[in-house]
Amino acid sequence: MKPRTISHSLLGIVSLRPMSGYDIQKFVKENLGYFWKESYGQIYPMLKRMAGQGLVESRVERTNGKPDRQIYSLTASGNAELQKWLGEPAVLPSPRNELLLKLFFGRSGKTEDMRRHVEEFRARHESLSQQYTRVETWLHREHGRHPGLPYWLMTLDYGKRNSRMLLEWSTATLRTMDRLTKADNARTKKRTGRKGGEKP
């Protein structure tokens, strides 16, 4: 009845191999970072709750000095829940793109500001593009025969295409902004008396 609000990602991650909360956070950051994130404030309480529900089970691993590691692994019922979730349609992310929002109001702001936003955005995706390529090489080298690889490559391909597209968009947008600025300058010059002369 209760519409299950567990962070199913944890089920999926723990299904790959047993992990501690710390491991999970690291794994997400390093491997799913370009389309997912989790914070400790979610992971630890959620793992406990899920253990209480029998979806995962933990075993303790002693360490030297550091706090004991709680290693969580998937139970049969956890796997059932994972299967169920994997079969349900993915809920689409609620759209909230602050860059586009600012750009939409661009006319009310300063042109240089808008240009800077797009340039920063462009730079981010340039570096992301390179990362994707590195990750792809690494994946093939380290996990070339892993049965999960084709799926990992699908998500990576998404990232690659996304960044490539956004680079193109940024370039086109910056070009448009150039034209806007030039047209503006021309008009200003005309109005202030010196030079001028495009189509009306």
Next chain:
Amino acid sequence: MKPRTISHSLLGIVSLRPMSGYDIQKFVKENLGYFWKESYGQIYPMLKRMAGQGLVESRVERTNGKPDRQIYSLTASGNAELQKWLGEPAVLPSPRNELLLKLFFGRSGKTEDMRRHVEEFRARHESLSQQYTRVETWLHREHGRHPGLPYWLMTLDYGKRNSRMLLEWSTATLRTMDRLTKADNARTKKRTGRKGGEKP
């Protein structure tokens, strides 16, 4: 000192023209829907709070029968705050793409499920692509000379490119899935004895 948590979008929207909370919701849904959203539960309390802070001011519009409309417009200090916000770098959306998450764990689920997810995703972006084209035509026709138009077109271009890219990705991904399934079938047949015969 307090890191201003107002929904700056409201400032931007009200800067376009004075609006009521209801108008704002409608405007966002109809015009910014592909990259932004707001719910009444945010809009109404936030407008009141912002009025208290002097960022917007409201005037009452009597109506027949329906509740009076509170029309909000930007104040000078509201505009200052808007300018400030427009100049600050856009905070990037926290990555949370459930489709990719499921796909990443695809190997643990059913192939048909994954295929269905991608097909649904594809269909959505096909219809979105068409919407963008319609909106573009409409924008040129209705607001062909509006000074804000170039910026609106930039955000629209983002949407268009995005959907086009995702259509391509979907197609490529479905093709990969086909190949996977075929390879799987071939292997199964081989194992169960009948036929067979690819490279080792």
Next chain:
DNA sequence: ATGAGCATGTAACTGGTTACATGATTTA
């Protein structure tokens, strides 16, 4: 010595969604 990394966790907060309540008017 300093800082990064390991490893756990909690509390307070912020942001946002959903469902509800109200009730008239217009359209199918």
Next chain:
DNA sequence: TAAATCATGTAACCAGTTACATGCTCAT
């Protein structure tokens, strides 16, 4: 007559972030 649209708003809830607390080990 039913449903959609207009128009306001609140309360309860849920998800997620941030900052904090603790303290060891290892590399620079």
